[in-house]
Amino acid sequence: MSIEHSILAVLSFGPSSGYDIKSEFEHEASGLFWGASYGSIYPKLKKLEETGYIFALEEEDEGRKKKLYELTKKGWLELEQWLGETPSYPIIKDELFMKMGSWHRDMDLKILVNHLLERKKQSEHLLRFVTEWPKNGVSYIDQVGMLAIQYAKMRLETELLWIDRTIEMIQSGDLPKAQDTRGNAEKMITRRRKTLQE
Amino acid sequence: MSIEHSILAVLSFGPSSGYDIKSEFEHEASGLFWGASYGSIYPKLKKLEETGYIFALEEEDEGRKKKLYELTKKGWLELEQWLGETPSYPIIKDELFMKMGSWHRDMDLKILVNHLLERKKQSEHLLRFVTEWPKNGVSYIDQVGMLAIQYAKMRLETELLWIDRTIEMIQSGDLPKAQDTRGNAEKMITRRRKTLQE
DNA sequence: TTTTTTATATATCATATTGATATATCAGAT
DNA sequence: ATCTGATATATCAATATGATATATAAAAAA
Numbered sequence: 001m002s003i004e005h006s007i008l009a010v011l012s013f014g015p016s017s018g019y020d021i022k023s024e025f026e027h028e029a030s031g032l033f034w035g036a037s038y039g040s041i042y043p044k045l046k047k048l049e050e051t052g053y054i055f056a057l058e059e060e061d062e063g064r065k066k067k068l069y070e071l072t073k074k075g076w077l078e079l080e081q082w083l084g085e086t087p088s089y090p091i092i093k094d095e096l097f098m099k100m101g102s103w104h105r106d107m108d109l110k111i112l113v114n115h116l117l118e119r120k121k122q123s124e125h126l127l128r129f130v131t132e133w134p135k136n137g138v139s140y141i142d143q144v145g146m147l148a149i150q151y152a153k154m155r156l157e158t159e160l161l162w163i164d165r166t167i168e169m170i171q172s173g174d175l176p177k178a179q180d181t182r183g184n185a186e187k188m189i190t191r192r193r194k195t196l197q198e
Numbered sequence: 199m200s201i202e203h204s205i206l207a208v209l210s211f212g213p214s215s216g217y218d219i220k221s222e223f224e225h226e227a228s229g230l231f232w233g234a235s236y237g238s239i240y241p242k243l244k245k246l247e248e249t250g251y252i253f254a255l256e257e258e259d260e261g262r263k264k265k266l267y268e269l270t271k272k273g274w275l276e277l278e279q280w281l282g283e284t285p286s287y288p289i290i291k292d293e294l295f296m297k298m299g300s301w302h303r304d305m306d307l308k309i310l311v312n313h314l315l316e317r318k319k320q321s322e323h324l325l326r327f328v329t330e331w332p333k334n335g336v337s338y339i340d341q342v343g344m345l346a347i348q349y350a351k352m353r354l355e356t357e358l359l360w361i362d363r364t365i366e367m368i369q370s371g372d373l374p375k376a377q378d379t380r381g382n383a384e385k386m387i388t389r390r391r392k393t394l395q396e
Numbered sequence: 397t398t399t400t401t402t403a404t405a406t407a408t409c410a411t412a413t414t415g416a417t418a419t420a421t422c423a424g425a426t
Numbered sequence: 427a428t429c430t431g432a433t434a435t436a437t438c439a440a441t442a443t444g445a446t447a448t449a450t451a452a453a454a455a456a
Contacts, residue, residue: 002293003442009300013386019405033295037443042407064451066405073396083301084309086316087293095200095285097231097349102207103281103342111282112342118284133377140382143373144301144310150374151295151360158356162349175341176348179331184338188211198271201413217434235414240436263421264434399456405449412443422433 003036004044008053008071008079013140015057015068018042028129032152045069053078105189109170120163127156201234202242206251206269206277211338213255213266216240226327230350243267251276303387307368318361325354 010021018041025035048054053075057068071079096119103112130152133141141149169175178185208219216239223233246252251273255266269277294317301310328350331339339347367373376383 002291006296009296012300012302012390014382014389017405018407023404030299033290033292033299035289035291037445038406039408039444040442064404071393073393076390076394079300080305083297083305087297087313089317089320090290090292090294091233092231092288092290093200093233094231094288096288097346098204098207099281099285100346101228101231101339101343102210102277103340104210105340107278107281109342115285119287122287140380140386141299141377142301142303142383143376144307145299146374146376147364147367148295148298151357151364154356154360155353158352159349162352166345166349169345176344178341178344179339182338184212185340188338191212192210192274195269195271196274215434216436221433235416236435237415237437238413397456399454401454402452404451406447408447409445410443411445412441414439414441416438416440418435418437420434422431424430424432426427426429 003040004048004053005079005082006034006036007041007044007048008075008082011054011069011071011075012079015070017066017068018045019066020068021045028126029133029149029152032126032130033148048075104192105185113167113170116163116167120160123156123159123163127153127160130156201238202246202251203277203280204232204234205239205242205246206273206280209252209267209269209273210277213268215264215266216243217264218266219243226324227331227347227350230324230328231346246273302390303383311365311368314361314365318358321354321357321361325351325358328354 010024021041024030054069208222219239222228252267
Protein backbone atom coordinates (compact mmCIF):
# COMPACT_ATOMS: atom_id res chain seq x y z
CA MET A 1 0.00 0.00 0.00
CA SER A 2 2.88 2.36 -0.64
CA ILE A 3 1.80 4.18 -3.78
CA GLU A 4 -1.46 5.04 -2.05
CA HIS A 5 0.47 6.56 0.82
CA SER A 6 2.75 8.56 -1.38
CA ILE A 7 -0.35 9.97 -3.06
CA LEU A 8 -1.75 10.93 0.32
CA ALA A 9 1.63 12.51 1.08
CA VAL A 10 1.44 14.72 -2.01
CA LEU A 11 -2.17 15.69 -1.28
CA SER A 12 -1.17 16.70 2.25
CA PHE A 13 0.49 19.75 0.70
CA GLY A 14 -2.68 20.89 -0.99
CA PRO A 15 -5.34 19.91 -3.55
CA SER A 16 -3.90 18.12 -6.58
CA SER A 17 -5.06 16.32 -9.70
CA GLY A 18 -3.67 13.04 -10.97
CA TYR A 19 -1.59 15.02 -13.40
CA ASP A 20 -0.22 17.24 -10.62
CA ILE A 21 0.78 14.15 -8.64
CA LYS A 22 2.60 12.66 -11.59
CA SER A 23 4.42 15.98 -12.13
CA GLU A 24 5.39 16.02 -8.48
CA PHE A 25 6.90 12.54 -8.82
CA GLU A 26 8.72 13.58 -11.94
CA HIS A 27 9.91 16.72 -10.26
CA GLU A 28 13.58 15.85 -10.27
CA ALA A 29 13.95 16.19 -6.51
CA SER A 30 11.06 13.89 -5.67
CA GLY A 31 12.29 11.58 -8.39
CA LEU A 32 15.37 11.11 -6.22
CA PHE A 33 13.26 9.07 -3.83
CA TRP A 34 10.06 7.99 -5.48
CA GLY A 35 7.95 7.58 -8.58
CA ALA A 36 4.70 6.23 -10.00
CA SER A 37 3.02 6.00 -13.40
CA TYR A 38 -0.33 7.33 -14.57
CA GLY A 39 -1.46 3.75 -14.85
CA SER A 40 -1.33 3.44 -11.10
CA ILE A 41 -2.11 6.99 -10.02
CA TYR A 42 -5.57 7.35 -11.60
CA PRO A 43 -6.94 3.99 -10.42
CA LYS A 44 -5.51 4.60 -6.94
CA LEU A 45 -7.20 8.00 -6.77
CA LYS A 46 -10.54 6.35 -7.48
CA LYS A 47 -9.88 3.69 -4.88
CA LEU A 48 -8.78 6.24 -2.27
CA GLU A 49 -11.94 8.25 -2.93
CA GLU A 50 -14.13 5.17 -2.56
CA THR A 51 -12.44 4.29 0.74
CA GLY A 52 -12.98 7.82 1.97
CA TYR A 53 -9.37 8.91 2.32
CA ILE A 54 -9.76 11.68 -0.22
CA PHE A 55 -12.54 13.62 -1.91
CA ALA A 56 -12.84 15.51 -5.17
CA LEU A 57 -13.37 19.26 -5.10
CA GLU A 58 -16.14 20.76 -7.17
CA GLU A 59 -14.32 21.80 -10.30
CA GLU A 60 -14.52 25.55 -10.77
CA ASP A 61 -14.68 26.03 -14.50
CA GLU A 62 -11.99 28.62 -14.74
CA GLY A 63 -9.58 27.68 -17.47
CA ARG A 64 -8.64 24.04 -17.85
CA LYS A 65 -10.95 21.58 -16.18
CA LYS A 66 -9.26 19.19 -13.82
CA LYS A 67 -10.33 17.11 -10.89
CA LEU A 68 -8.64 18.23 -7.69
CA TYR A 69 -8.52 15.89 -4.73
CA GLU A 70 -8.07 16.70 -1.08
CA LEU A 71 -7.50 14.68 2.08
CA THR A 72 -10.40 13.84 4.36
CA LYS A 73 -9.95 13.51 8.10
CA LYS A 74 -9.66 9.76 7.58
CA GLY A 75 -6.98 10.42 4.98
CA TRP A 76 -4.95 12.58 7.34
CA LEU A 77 -5.14 9.96 10.05
CA GLU A 78 -4.08 7.23 7.62
CA LEU A 79 -1.14 9.34 6.44
CA GLU A 80 0.01 10.03 9.98
CA GLN A 81 -0.39 6.36 10.85
CA TRP A 82 1.85 5.45 7.91
CA LEU A 83 4.44 8.11 8.77
CA GLY A 84 4.76 6.46 12.16
CA GLU A 85 5.60 3.02 10.76
CA THR A 86 9.27 2.14 10.37
CA PRO A 87 10.21 2.84 6.74
CA SER A 88 11.37 -0.17 4.72
CA TYR A 89 14.99 -0.19 3.58
CA PRO A 90 15.47 1.52 0.21
CA ILE A 91 15.32 -0.38 -3.04
CA ILE A 92 17.86 0.78 -5.61
CA LYS A 93 18.15 -0.26 -9.23
CA ASP A 94 21.42 1.04 -10.59
CA GLU A 95 22.55 -0.21 -13.96
CA LEU A 96 25.94 1.48 -13.70
CA PHE A 97 26.90 -0.59 -10.66
CA MET A 98 25.30 -3.72 -12.02
CA LYS A 99 27.45 -3.28 -15.10
CA MET A 100 30.59 -2.53 -13.13
CA GLY A 101 29.98 -5.68 -11.10
CA SER A 102 30.20 -7.78 -14.24
CA TRP A 103 32.98 -5.91 -15.98
CA HIS A 104 35.53 -8.55 -16.91
CA ARG A 105 39.26 -8.15 -16.95
CA ASP A 106 39.89 -7.56 -20.62
CA MET A 107 36.89 -5.38 -21.43
CA ASP A 108 37.52 -1.86 -22.71
CA LEU A 109 37.88 0.61 -19.85
CA LYS A 110 37.35 3.60 -22.15
CA ILE A 111 33.71 2.62 -22.44
CA LEU A 112 33.45 2.53 -18.66
CA VAL A 113 34.98 6.01 -18.43
CA ASN A 114 32.32 7.23 -20.86
CA HIS A 115 29.60 5.74 -18.66
CA LEU A 116 31.11 7.50 -15.66
CA LEU A 117 31.33 10.84 -17.45
CA GLU A 118 27.72 10.53 -18.55
CA ARG A 119 26.66 9.74 -14.99
CA LYS A 120 28.69 12.69 -13.75
CA LYS A 121 26.85 15.01 -16.09
CA GLN A 122 23.46 13.77 -14.91
CA SER A 123 24.33 13.88 -11.22
CA GLU A 124 25.81 17.35 -11.54
CA HIS A 125 22.58 18.50 -13.11
CA LEU A 126 20.57 16.97 -10.30
CA LEU A 127 22.84 18.47 -7.67
CA ARG A 128 22.45 21.90 -9.23
CA PHE A 129 18.70 21.43 -9.21
CA VAL A 130 18.61 20.39 -5.58
CA THR A 131 20.95 23.18 -4.53
CA GLU A 132 18.97 25.85 -6.35
CA TRP A 133 15.76 24.37 -5.01
CA PRO A 134 13.94 27.58 -4.02
CA LYS A 135 14.37 29.02 -7.50
CA ASN A 136 12.54 26.08 -9.00
CA GLY A 137 9.07 27.21 -8.17
CA VAL A 138 8.55 24.86 -5.28
CA SER A 139 6.10 26.68 -3.09
CA TYR A 140 6.67 24.92 0.18
CA ILE A 141 8.84 22.36 1.91
CA ASP A 142 9.01 22.07 5.65
CA GLN A 143 12.01 21.81 7.97
CA VAL A 144 12.17 18.00 8.03
CA GLY A 145 11.83 17.93 4.27
CA MET A 146 14.86 20.26 4.12
CA LEU A 147 16.85 17.68 6.09
CA ALA A 148 16.05 15.17 3.37
CA ILE A 149 17.23 17.67 0.77
CA GLN A 150 20.48 18.07 2.69
CA TYR A 151 20.96 14.32 2.44
CA ALA A 152 20.32 14.35 -1.29
CA LYS A 153 23.03 17.00 -1.65
CA MET A 154 25.54 15.05 0.40
CA ARG A 155 24.82 11.86 -1.49
CA LEU A 156 25.29 13.51 -4.87
CA GLU A 157 28.47 15.26 -3.77
CA THR A 158 29.88 11.96 -2.56
CA GLU A 159 28.95 10.31 -5.82
CA LEU A 160 30.66 13.04 -7.84
CA LEU A 161 33.78 12.79 -5.69
CA TRP A 162 33.82 9.04 -6.24
CA ILE A 163 33.38 9.44 -9.98
CA ASP A 164 36.36 11.80 -10.26
CA ARG A 165 38.57 9.58 -8.14
CA THR A 166 37.48 6.51 -10.06
CA ILE A 167 38.19 8.02 -13.45
CA GLU A 168 41.63 9.05 -12.23
CA MET A 169 42.33 5.57 -10.94
CA ILE A 170 41.28 4.02 -14.22
CA GLN A 171 43.31 6.43 -16.33
CA SER A 172 46.43 6.06 -14.22
CA GLY A 173 46.02 2.29 -14.21
CA ASP A 174 45.92 2.37 -10.43
CA LEU A 175 43.03 -0.05 -9.90
CA PRO A 176 42.26 -1.84 -6.66
CA LYS A 177 43.15 -5.51 -6.34
CA ALA A 178 40.51 -8.01 -7.33
CA GLN A 179 39.06 -10.16 -4.58
CA ASP A 180 40.01 -13.63 -5.61
CA THR A 181 39.96 -16.00 -2.67
CA ARG A 182 40.03 -19.13 -4.78
CA GLY A 183 42.14 -18.16 -7.73
CA ASN A 184 39.16 -17.87 -10.03
CA ALA A 185 40.40 -14.97 -12.12
CA GLU A 186 42.47 -17.06 -14.52
CA LYS A 187 39.84 -19.78 -14.80
CA MET A 188 37.21 -17.21 -15.68
CA ILE A 189 39.29 -15.53 -18.34
CA THR A 190 40.12 -18.79 -20.07
CA ARG A 191 36.53 -20.00 -19.85
CA ARG A 192 35.32 -16.82 -21.47
CA ARG A 193 37.96 -16.84 -24.22
CA LYS A 194 37.16 -20.45 -24.98
CA THR A 195 33.43 -19.75 -25.33
CA LEU A 196 34.01 -16.73 -27.54
CA GLN A 197 36.28 -18.68 -29.88
CA GLU A 198 33.84 -21.55 -30.43
CA MET B 199 15.30 -6.24 -21.13
CA SER B 200 17.18 -5.48 -17.95
CA ILE B 201 16.44 -8.47 -15.75
CA GLU B 202 17.60 -10.69 -18.58
CA HIS B 203 20.89 -8.83 -18.71
CA SER B 204 21.46 -8.98 -15.00
CA ILE B 205 20.95 -12.75 -15.22
CA LEU B 206 23.55 -12.92 -17.98
CA ALA B 207 25.82 -10.84 -15.76
CA VAL B 208 25.55 -13.34 -12.90
CA LEU B 209 26.11 -16.27 -15.24
CA SER B 210 29.25 -14.60 -16.58
CA PHE B 211 30.90 -15.48 -13.27
CA GLY B 212 30.19 -19.18 -13.65
CA PRO B 213 27.39 -21.74 -13.99
CA SER B 214 24.38 -20.97 -11.79
CA SER B 215 20.88 -22.22 -11.17
CA GLY B 216 17.80 -20.01 -10.76
CA TYR B 217 18.17 -20.43 -7.04
CA ASP B 218 21.82 -19.37 -7.16
CA ILE B 219 20.89 -16.27 -9.10
CA LYS B 220 18.23 -15.32 -6.59
CA SER B 221 20.73 -15.82 -3.76
CA GLU B 222 23.21 -13.63 -5.59
CA PHE B 223 20.58 -10.88 -5.85
CA GLU B 224 19.78 -11.28 -2.19
CA HIS B 225 23.43 -11.22 -1.29
CA GLU B 226 23.35 -8.00 0.62
CA ALA B 227 26.01 -6.37 -1.50
CA SER B 228 24.28 -7.09 -4.82
CA GLY B 229 21.03 -6.11 -3.15
CA LEU B 230 22.54 -2.63 -2.93
CA PHE B 231 22.09 -2.23 -6.66
CA TRP B 232 19.73 -4.83 -8.03
CA GLY B 233 17.14 -7.52 -7.40
CA ALA B 234 14.62 -9.85 -8.98
CA SER B 235 12.06 -12.39 -7.82
CA TYR B 236 11.79 -16.10 -8.58
CA GLY B 237 8.67 -15.27 -10.54
CA SER B 238 10.79 -13.47 -13.09
CA ILE B 239 14.04 -15.42 -12.85
CA TYR B 240 12.75 -18.87 -13.83
CA PRO B 241 10.67 -17.74 -16.82
CA LYS B 242 13.55 -15.55 -18.01
CA LEU B 243 15.95 -18.49 -17.81
CA LYS B 244 13.65 -20.47 -20.09
CA LYS B 245 13.37 -17.57 -22.48
CA LEU B 246 17.12 -16.97 -22.52
CA GLU B 247 17.70 -20.65 -23.23
CA GLU B 248 15.20 -20.62 -26.11
CA THR B 249 16.86 -17.56 -27.61
CA GLY B 250 20.23 -19.26 -27.34
CA TYR B 251 21.92 -16.88 -24.89
CA ILE B 252 22.39 -19.61 -22.31
CA PHE B 253 22.34 -23.41 -22.14
CA ALA B 254 21.71 -25.91 -19.37
CA LEU B 255 24.54 -28.15 -18.27
CA GLU B 256 23.91 -31.86 -18.05
CA GLU B 257 23.08 -32.28 -14.42
CA GLU B 258 25.58 -34.56 -12.77
CA ASP B 259 23.58 -36.45 -10.21
CA GLU B 260 25.91 -35.83 -7.32
CA GLY B 261 23.97 -34.59 -4.35
CA ARG B 262 21.07 -32.22 -4.92
CA LYS B 263 19.79 -32.01 -8.44
CA LYS B 264 19.76 -28.54 -9.87
CA LYS B 265 19.81 -27.12 -13.34
CA LEU B 266 22.95 -25.10 -13.96
CA TYR B 267 23.03 -22.64 -16.81
CA GLU B 268 26.00 -21.23 -18.65
CA LEU B 269 26.50 -18.47 -21.22
CA THR B 270 26.79 -19.33 -24.88
CA LYS B 271 28.94 -17.30 -27.25
CA LYS B 272 25.79 -15.42 -28.25
CA GLY B 273 25.13 -14.77 -24.55
CA TRP B 274 28.61 -13.34 -24.00
CA LEU B 275 28.26 -11.07 -27.00
CA GLU B 276 24.85 -9.88 -25.83
CA LEU B 277 26.23 -9.18 -22.35
CA GLU B 278 29.16 -7.21 -23.72
CA GLN B 279 26.83 -5.33 -26.05
CA TRP B 280 24.70 -4.35 -23.04
CA LEU B 281 27.70 -3.36 -20.95
CA GLY B 282 28.62 -0.90 -23.68
CA GLU B 283 25.27 0.89 -23.64
CA THR B 284 24.98 3.99 -21.46
CA PRO B 285 23.42 2.89 -18.16
CA SER B 286 20.08 4.45 -17.29
CA TYR B 287 19.96 6.76 -14.30
CA PRO B 288 19.23 4.89 -11.03
CA ILE B 289 15.74 4.39 -9.73
CA ILE B 290 15.44 4.71 -5.98
CA LYS B 291 12.45 3.97 -3.78
CA ASP B 292 13.19 5.28 -0.33
CA GLU B 293 10.32 5.42 2.13
CA LEU B 294 12.35 7.27 4.74
CA PHE B 295 12.80 10.27 2.47
CA MET B 296 9.28 10.07 1.14
CA LYS B 297 8.07 10.24 4.72
CA MET B 298 10.43 13.06 5.64
CA GLY B 299 9.18 14.99 2.65
CA SER B 300 5.65 14.95 4.03
CA TRP B 301 6.49 15.44 7.68
CA HIS B 302 4.35 18.33 8.82
CA ARG B 303 5.25 20.96 11.34
CA ASP B 304 3.54 19.65 14.43
CA MET B 305 4.18 15.93 13.98
CA ASP B 306 6.17 14.14 16.66
CA LEU B 307 9.91 14.33 15.97
CA LYS B 308 10.69 11.49 18.39
CA ILE B 309 9.11 9.07 15.91
CA LEU B 310 11.35 10.45 13.19
CA VAL B 311 14.41 9.97 15.38
CA ASN B 312 13.39 6.35 15.85
CA HIS B 313 13.14 5.91 12.09
CA LEU B 314 16.61 7.41 11.72
CA LEU B 315 18.09 5.15 14.41
CA GLU B 316 16.56 2.10 12.78
CA ARG B 317 17.98 3.15 9.42
CA LYS B 318 21.35 3.72 11.04
CA LYS B 319 21.37 0.19 12.40
CA GLN B 320 20.57 -1.30 9.00
CA SER B 321 23.08 0.83 7.12
CA GLU B 322 25.81 0.08 9.67
CA HIS B 323 25.15 -3.60 9.16
CA LEU B 324 25.38 -3.23 5.41
CA LEU B 325 28.56 -1.18 5.68
CA ARG B 326 30.14 -3.84 7.87
CA PHE B 327 29.15 -6.45 5.33
CA VAL B 328 30.61 -4.51 2.43
CA THR B 329 33.79 -3.71 4.33
CA GLU B 330 34.37 -7.30 5.40
CA TRP B 331 33.53 -8.48 1.90
CA PRO B 332 36.26 -11.07 1.40
CA LYS B 333 35.27 -12.87 4.59
CA ASN B 334 31.77 -13.39 3.30
CA GLY B 335 32.53 -16.26 1.03
CA VAL B 336 32.46 -14.28 -2.19
CA SER B 337 34.78 -16.18 -4.44
CA TYR B 338 35.56 -13.53 -6.99
CA ILE B 339 35.10 -9.92 -7.85
CA ASP B 340 37.21 -8.12 -10.36
CA GLN B 341 38.98 -4.77 -10.17
CA VAL B 342 36.16 -2.72 -11.64
CA GLY B 343 33.69 -4.47 -9.36
CA MET B 344 35.88 -3.38 -6.45
CA LEU B 345 35.49 0.23 -7.57
CA ALA B 346 31.74 -0.22 -7.27
CA ILE B 347 32.23 -1.63 -3.77
CA GLN B 348 34.28 1.44 -2.87
CA TYR B 349 31.36 3.58 -3.93
CA ALA B 350 28.95 1.56 -1.82
CA LYS B 351 31.20 2.15 1.18
CA MET B 352 31.43 5.88 0.59
CA ARG B 353 27.69 6.16 0.10
CA LEU B 354 26.92 4.32 3.31
CA GLU B 355 29.50 6.32 5.27
CA THR B 356 27.97 9.54 4.00
CA GLU B 357 24.52 8.33 4.94
CA LEU B 358 25.62 7.45 8.46
CA LEU B 359 27.30 10.81 8.86
CA TRP B 360 24.11 12.53 7.73
CA ILE B 361 22.00 10.45 10.13
CA ASP B 362 24.16 11.43 13.12
CA ARG B 363 24.16 15.09 12.18
CA THR B 364 20.43 15.03 11.55
CA ILE B 365 19.58 13.42 14.88
CA GLU B 366 21.73 16.02 16.61
CA MET B 367 20.00 18.84 14.79
CA ILE B 368 16.59 17.49 15.69
CA GLN B 369 17.45 16.97 19.34
CA SER B 370 19.02 20.39 19.74
CA GLY B 371 16.07 21.98 17.94
CA ASP B 372 18.48 23.39 15.39
CA LEU B 373 16.47 22.62 12.26
CA PRO B 374 16.99 24.26 8.86
CA LYS B 375 14.54 26.90 7.71
CA ALA B 376 11.54 25.75 5.73
CA GLN B 377 11.37 26.85 2.09
CA ASP B 378 8.25 28.89 2.00
CA THR B 379 8.26 31.24 -0.95
CA ARG B 380 4.55 32.00 -0.80
CA GLY B 381 3.86 31.91 2.91
CA ASN B 382 2.11 28.59 2.72
CA ALA B 383 3.22 27.20 6.07
CA GLU B 384 0.51 28.86 8.12
CA LYS B 385 -2.20 28.14 5.58
CA MET B 386 -1.25 24.46 5.55
CA ILE B 387 -1.26 24.10 9.31
CA THR B 388 -4.69 25.68 9.67
CA ARG B 389 -6.10 23.66 6.79
CA ARG B 390 -4.87 20.46 8.41
CA ARG B 391 -6.15 21.39 11.89
CA LYS B 392 -9.52 22.26 10.45
CA THR B 393 -9.86 18.93 8.64
CA LEU B 394 -8.81 16.96 11.71
CA GLN B 395 -11.38 18.73 13.90
CA GLU B 396 -14.31 18.09 11.59
C1' DT C 397 -5.00 35.60 -38.17
C1' DT C 398 -4.72 30.99 -38.74
C1' DT C 399 -2.08 27.00 -38.03
C1' DT C 400 0.99 24.20 -35.57
C1' DT C 401 3.09 22.75 -31.63
C1' DT C 402 3.49 22.04 -26.89
C1' DA C 403 1.68 21.41 -22.24
C1' DT C 404 -2.20 19.97 -19.61
C1' DA C 405 -5.36 16.32 -18.34
C1' DT C 406 -7.53 11.75 -17.95
C1' DA C 407 -7.90 7.04 -19.15
C1' DT C 408 -6.82 2.38 -20.64
C1' DC C 409 -4.39 -1.86 -21.49
C1' DA C 410 -0.90 -5.29 -22.81
C1' DT C 411 3.12 -6.54 -20.72
C1' DA C 412 6.29 -7.05 -16.94
C1' DT C 413 7.14 -7.89 -12.07
C1' DT C 414 6.36 -8.93 -7.46
C1' DG C 415 5.25 -11.46 -3.49
C1' DA C 416 3.22 -15.24 -1.87
C1' DT C 417 2.50 -19.81 -1.94
C1' DA C 418 2.89 -24.83 -3.26
C1' DT C 419 5.72 -28.74 -3.63
C1' DA C 420 9.59 -31.60 -2.98
C1' DT C 421 14.24 -33.04 -1.63
C1' DC C 422 18.28 -33.19 1.08
C1' DA C 423 21.39 -32.15 5.26
C1' DG C 424 21.93 -31.67 9.78
C1' DA C 425 20.05 -31.42 14.41
C1' DT C 426 17.23 -33.48 18.17
C1' DA D 427 13.58 -41.89 13.56
C1' DT D 428 11.80 -37.42 13.18
C1' DC D 429 11.91 -32.67 12.72
C1' DT D 430 13.65 -28.45 11.04
C1' DG D 431 15.67 -25.49 7.89
C1' DA D 432 18.09 -24.71 3.62
C1' DT D 433 17.97 -25.91 -1.20
C1' DA D 434 15.45 -25.97 -5.54
C1' DT D 435 11.81 -25.18 -8.98
C1' DA D 436 7.40 -23.61 -10.34
C1' DT D 437 3.13 -21.06 -10.59
C1' DC D 438 -0.17 -17.31 -10.18
C1' DA D 439 -3.12 -13.59 -8.48
C1' DA D 440 -2.33 -8.97 -7.65
C1' DT D 441 0.23 -5.01 -8.70
C1' DA D 442 2.85 -1.67 -11.56
C1' DT D 443 4.84 0.00 -15.67
C1' DG D 444 5.23 2.04 -20.09
C1' DA D 445 3.09 3.07 -23.99
C1' DT D 446 -0.61 4.79 -26.25
C1' DA D 447 -5.20 7.07 -27.19
C1' DT D 448 -7.94 11.08 -26.77
C1' DA D 449 -9.05 15.77 -26.00
C1' DT D 450 -8.50 20.60 -24.81
C1' DA D 451 -6.16 24.95 -23.71
C1' DA D 452 -2.24 27.85 -24.27
C1' DA D 453 1.70 29.37 -26.72
C1' DA D 454 4.45 29.84 -30.73
C1' DA D 455 5.07 30.19 -35.47
C1' DA D 456 3.52 30.94 -40.09
